[in-house]
Amino acid sequence: MHDALIKFVEAEVAAEEREVIAMHRNTVSWRVENGCCITGLKFEGVAESGLFVYSYKDNKSKYRAGDLLVINTCKLRGDAVLQEGVLVWLEEIDHFAKLIRLERANFIDPPCSDDCTVDKGFFDYNSPRLKHGIELGYDRADIVALLEGRARLVPANAFAASAIENGEISQISNYANSHDRQQLTERQCQALASAISANTTLIQGPPGSGKTFLLALIVADALARGHSVLVTAPTHKAIDNLITAVARKYTGDAPIVKIVGMGRRPNLPPTILQTTADDPFVAVLEAPFLVGATIYQAYKLHQIERLHFDLAVIDEAGQMPIAHCMPALLNANRYVIAGDHKQLPPVLKDAGAHPEFLKRSLYEHLHDLYPHAAITLDVTFRMNNGINEFPSQAFYANVLRPSQCAAQRRFQAKETDLGELTNIICRDECVTFVELEHRRAIQRAPLEADLVARLAAELVLHHALAPQELAIVSPHRAHNEEIRAQLIAALGHDPRLQARVRDRLVVDTVERLQGQERDVIIFSLCASDRQYAINKSQFLYSPNRLNVAITRSRTRLFVVGSKYFFPHINGILIDAGHLQLWESYYEYLVSNGSRVVHKTGQRTDQRSVGL
Numbered sequence: 160m161h162d163a164l165i166k167f168v169e170a171e172v173a174a175e176e177r178e179v180i181a182m183h184r185n186t187v188s189w190r191v192e193n194g195c196c197i198t199g200l201k202f203e204g205v206a207e208s209g210l211f212v213y214s215y216k217d218n219k220s221k222y223r224a225g226d227l228l229v230i231n232t233c234k235l236r237g238d239a240v241l242q243e244g245v246l247v248w249l250e251e252i253d254h255f256a257k258l259i260r261l262e263r264a265n266f267i268d269p270p271c272s273d274d275c276t277v278d279k280g281f282f283d284y285n286s287p288r289l290k291h292g293i294e295l296g297y298d299r300a301d302i303v304a305l306l307e308g309r310a311r312l313v314p315a316n317a318f319a320a321s322a323i324e325n326g327e328i329s330q331i332s333n334y335a336n337s338h339d340r341q342q343l344t345e346r347q348c349q350a351l352a353s354a355i356s357a358n359t360t361l362i363q364g365p366p367g368s369g370k371t372f373l374l375a376l377i378v379a380d381a382l383a384r385g386h387s388v389l390v391t392a393p394t395h396k397a398i399d400n401l402i403t404a405v406a407r408k409y410t411g412d413a414p415i416v417k418i419v420g421m422g423r424r425p426n427l428p429p430t431i432l433q434t435t436a437d438d439p440f441v442a443v444l445e446a447p448f449l450v451g452a453t454i455y456q457a458y459k460l461h462q463i464e465r466l467h468f469d470l471a472v473i474d475e476a477g478q479m480p481i482a483h484c485m486p487a488l489l490n491a492n493r494y495v496i497a498g499d500h501k502q503l504p505p506v507l508k509d510a511g512a513h514p515e516f517l518k519r520s521l522y523e524h525l526h527d528l529y530p531h532a533a534i535t536l537d538v539t540f541r542m543n544n545g546i547n548e549f550p551s552q553a554f555y556a557n558v559l560r561p562s563q564c565a566a567q568r569r570f571q572a573k574e575t576d577l578g579e580l581t582n583i584i585c586r587d588e589c590v591t592f593v594e595l596e597h598r599r600a601i602q603r604a605p606l607e608a609d610l611v612a613r614l615a616a617e618l619v620l621h622h623a624l625a626p627q628e629l630a631i632v633s634p635h636r637a638h639n640e641e642i643r644a645q646l647i648a649a650l651g652h653d654p655r656l657q658a659r660v661r662d663r664l665v666v667d668t669v670e671r672l673q674g675q676e677r678d679v680i681i682f683s684l685c686a687s688d689r690q691y692a693i694n695k696s697q698f699l700y701s702p703n704r705l706n707v708a709i710t711r712s713r714t715r716l717f718v719v720g721s722k723y724f725f726p727h728i729n730g731i732l733i734d735a736g737h738l739q740l741w742e743s744y745y746e747y748l749v750s751n752g753s754r755v756v757h758k759t760g761q762r763t764d765q766r767s768v769g770l
Contacts, residue, residue, distance in 0.1 A: 160307060164293045164482045167517050172286045174509030179281040183240040190278065194221040194636060198234065200259065200275040210250050210260040211269050218259075221636050222279075223671070224251055225395075225420075227264060229280035232272045245269045246280050254643050255661035288458040292485040295461070302488050305359060305525070306481065312359055312532035318352040344538045347373050353534060354495050355380065361525055361533040362497040365559050366550070366710035367541025367676060370497055374472060375404035377495055378449060382413045386469035387446040391457050391487045393478045397674060399425050401474055402451040406430050413447035416440075418456045436460055454479070458486040469493060475674070476522035480505045484521040498522030501554045502707050503673050541676050543568045545589025546709070546716050549747050553740060554706050570679060570714035573622050580617045583717070583755050592748035593719040593755045600687045600721065602635040610757060611683045611719050612645035618679060619660060620650070626664035628678040632708050634699060638685040639666045669708045680712035684720025689729050696733045700726060702740050718748060 182195050190196035197220045200213040222228065229244035246264035253259070261269055264282070269275075296302045304310045343351065347369060353360040354377040364370030378401075381388050390405075392398045399417065406415050406428045415431045418441075424433050434440065436452070436459040444450070444466065452460060460466055471491035473484060477498030483505075488494065500523035510518050519527075526533045537558045539547055544566045551559040560566075572585045583593055593614075597606055615631060618624040633639050643666050650657050665672070686692055692699055709716060723729045727742040748754060 160303075161293065161297045163514055163517060164485075165290055167480070167482050167513055168286050168289045168293070170512040171508050172283050174512065176281055176283075178508065179241075179279050180238075182279055183235075184237050186236060187234040187276065191217075191219060194219050196220065196276060196278050197222075197259070198274075198276040200230075200277065201273045202271045202275065203258070206260065210262055211247070211271075213259045213261070213275060215257050215259060218252065218254070218257070219637050219640065220252075220277075222249055222252065222277075224249055227280040227282065228261070228277045230261065230269045230275055230277045232270045232275055234276055240278050241281060244278070244280070246282060247277075254640065254666075255647070255657075285455050288455055289482055289485065292458050292461075292489060293482060295489055296485040299489070301492065302485075305488075308528040310359065310529075312361070312529045313353065313357045314531045315349060315353070315534045316531075318349040318356075318534075343373070343376075344369070344536065346534055346536045346538070350534045350536070351377060351380075358493050359532070360495045361522070361529065362495065363522070363526065363533055363535040364497055364499050365501070365536060365539060365555055366499075366706075367539040367565075367713075368536035368559070369538070369540055370474075370536060371401055371404050373536070374401055374474060374495065374497060375408050378405045378470075378472060379409040381470050382409055382447045382449060383411055385447045387444070387467065388449045389457060389460070389468040389471045389487065389490050390449065390451040390474065391454055391471065392474040393454070393483075394475070395420055395425065395453065397475045398451040398453065399427060400674070401472075402431060402449065403427060405449060411447070413449065414444065415449045416444070416451070418450060418452035418460070420453065420456075436463075442466060454483050454486050457490055461486060461489050467491075470495065473497065473521070477501075477520045478503055478505055478673075479521050480507070481517060481519075481521050481524055496522060496525060500526060501703060503670060503703050538562050540565050541713050542710060543589055543714060546712055546714075548751070549590075549744065550706055550710050553743065554702070565713070568714050570624075571622075575617075575621050579755070579757065580614060583614060584617065584622065586753045588751075588753040589714065590716045590718065590748065590751070591753045591755065593717060593757055595719070595721045595757050596723070597721045598687050598689075598723050600685055601691045602637040602685070603641050604638060604683075604685045604687065604721070605641060607683055607685060607719060607721070608638060608641040609645050611642050611681055612649045614717065614719070615642075615646055615664070615681060616649035619656075619664070624679060626660045626662075629681070630665040630667070630672060630675070630677040630679075630711065631681045631683060632667065632669055632672055632711065633683040633685050634668060634704070635685050636668060638683065639668070642666050642683065669704050672711050673707050676711050676713060678713050679715045679717070680708075681717045681719060682708045684718070684724040687721035687723040687729075689723070689731065692724070692726065692729060692731050696726070696731060699724075700733050700737050700741055702737055705740070705744065 197218050200215050203212045203214050206212055226249045228247050228249050230247050231244040245267050247261040247269050248264050250260040250262050350362050378388050390401055417431050417433045418436050419433045436456050442463050468491040470493045471487050472495045473487050474497050476496045477500045505520050540562045544561050547561050551557050575581050647657055725741055725745045726733055
């Protein structure tokens with residue numbers, strides 16, 4: 160396994176480099192059209208934060224905050240893109256204001272010009288750290304035993320829900336007080352008991368199941384016991400969410416430290432100290448304390464000789480490859496590893512180069528090795544009974560159920576007289592399928608984007624839905640750009656309203672919504688071209704991606720798209736299990752949801768009981 164992990168890191172880096180070089184060999188116009196490049200950037204100035212701000216006229220790119228880019232003043236091609244450009248980190252793209260903010264990746268300022276171009280950048284910052292972390296991990300017999308299935312994990316059923324109350328588990332601190340315990344479900348009580356007494360706890364957290372609340376309670380209790388805790392996750396955002404939840408729960412004196420990354424610092428509670436791994440303060444921390452850091456920062460922390468952690472909490476471990484988790488495992492002897500292998504998996508650059516077990520996340524790998532030890536949370540506090548029904552059946556063996564409070568939660572629509580939009584919104588069902596019949600859409604579907612934009616505008620303007628409680632989800636960034644443009648037009652001419660919606664209403668891909676929730680979600684399927692769907696079937700028909708998309712909403716889910724998106728209708732052969740899943744979902748939408756058939760030039764609706 161040691162050699163396989165090293166080869167995994169090397170293969171992923173090599174695949175990324177090949178991908179970037181191959182991308183740069185295409186013309187600028189091709190790169191722009193395929194979302195690999197933004198051109199025509201105009202330098203607007205340097206912000207107080209030190210970020211370099213540029214405006215743009217059009218952006219079809221796939222880039223997001225945290226991406227490494229390369230910027231130049233010429234429309235370069237091939238090796239010259241990296242050789243003559245300046246590396247920068249993408250801090251933010253403001254889609255509505257059409258501004259892009261960049262952070263220097265080294266000590267060279269990006270060009271201050273009126274005609275700049277940005278492309279995907281490449282620099283191998285992290286593979287040496289990961290490979291050294293693997294070498295160090297294989298000096299630890301306990302880590303090797305855990306990863307190879309030889310560790311003795313305590314069965315989940317050993318932790319009865321009453322164990323804490325009856326004193327069978329060592330006394331918990333006042334931070335896990337009776338009020339918190341009353342809020343815990345039976346499975347959450349089991350997980351808390353395991354985290355207190357076991358060396359390794361595996362927690363599967365389905366959508367809305369209170370995983371963050373539970374982990375915050377576990378960490379606060381550990382701090383109150385005088386322990387030092389490392390919190391890590393695949394993204395800064397996930398780390399920030401968890402340590403913020405801890406800061407709000409914990410009232411002791413133990414320092415809470417966030418190791419920050421490049422660019423602007425996040426808006427965290429003032430009780431959280433934001434600093435770098437090189438700060439001398441970090442090196443002299445004495446338990447109890449909490450440090451939140453990414454995997455790569457955790458490697459740096461491990462190099463600090465006297466810094467030791469009693470517990471490592473790895474959140475969103477369902478998205479992290481095994482090799483990436485080694486620095487976190489090195490830092491402690493006890494672990495709480497939480498994730499959900501039924502949601503989005505790790506993103507791999509060259510899946511074909513790896514043995515099957517390395518394509519999986521750390522959480523899925525351990526879940527498969529120790530199924531008896533995994534504690535699956537079984538109550539969702541997010542989804543009502545209508546939204547929860549299908550994902551519970553399809554992904555969680557029908558054990559996931561809404562809490563009593565969530566089960567009957569409903570979106571309160573207001574009666575309006577706006578034709579087909581009223582027929583879509585003012586229905587009793589929690590899930591509404593708006594079926595279109597376009598057949599040639601690839602990464603943009605203008606008719607669908609128009610309907611989605613008008614639907615979103617109607618919800619905000621006439622149904623008292625706050626923009627921050629609505630999100631639009633689509634697989635394609637180009638389609639999202641189309642929706643954003645049409646949404647501004649649909650809102651009318653009130654600049655204050657446009658600004659409020661621009662700043663608060665999320666229009667993004669499924670990947671960006673994992674871990675988030677809204678009152679209402681509009682899931683726009685977009686694609687309907689058969690050949691494109693065949694070529695992109697692994698992406699479009701991923702069960703994990705479907706699970707995330709349909710489990711973000713609390714009260715109402717709108718699924719908008721062509722029936723020709725669905726593989727069984729479009730005659731697309733995919734994995735038998737995946738095909739059955741999508742066929743089942745379509746049948747569910749038709750028979751259990753409220754289907755509205757929307758045709759160009761003919762707006763009708765029907766309550767559907769079948770095709």
